[in-house]
Amino acid sequence: MAVTSNYYRLLNLESKQEAILSAAEVKQAYRRALLLYHPDKVTIEPGKSDVTVDDIALAYKTLADPTLRAEYDDWLRTVVEAGSLTSSTPRPRHTGLETVDLDDLDYDEPTGKWSRGCRCGDEKGFMVSQLELEQQANEGEIIVGCKGCSLWLRILFGEEE
Structure with a gap:
């Protein structure tokens, strides 16, 4: 699942986005978030937020590391300058990402979908349709999440001539 807000917003550091952040400031914001x-100390009504502890940990890890923060800031500026997205647009994050070829998936003729089992036990945890592949044809890859857990699969493919 992608982060639902940008990392600065998630850690309530939006006002300091362009400033130099000390490790202590980032850590304090991380703890507040x-x-x-x-889940054990929720002050937000259950079901009103899809932010997880993992999202917060990733935001902290990214903003606390100067190299990762610089890469994230560059990405964020590029997205905002493109005009098609806003600064609140989430950066895709994929924990447990495995890369495979489309040929490694099973094709189900009646449904027109490719699938693969996941280590969480879901026999068709990863599924991708022809339409999804067509939408990502220029990229030559698609990233899909497991229906049963937080693992992700990068599926590489090419058009047949």
Whole structure:
């Protein structure tokens, strides 16, 4: 699942997005966000937020590391300058990402979908349709998440001539 907000917004550091952040400031913001969104200490009405502790941890890891933060800031500026997206647009994040070829998936003729089992036990955890492949034809790859867990699969493919 992708983060639902940008990392600065998630850690309530939007006002300091262009500023130099100390490790202590990022850590303090991380702890505040954990308290706000932690399932055992939820101060937000259940079901009103899809922010997870993993999202917060990733935001902290990214903003606390100067190299990762620089890459994230570059990505964020590029997206905003493109005009098609806003600064609140989530950056895709994929934990447990495995790369495979489309030929490694099973094709189901009646449904027209490719599938693959996941290690979580879901026999058709990863599914992709012809339409989804066509939409990503220029990329030559598609990333799909497992229906039963948080794992992701990068599926590489090419058009047949």
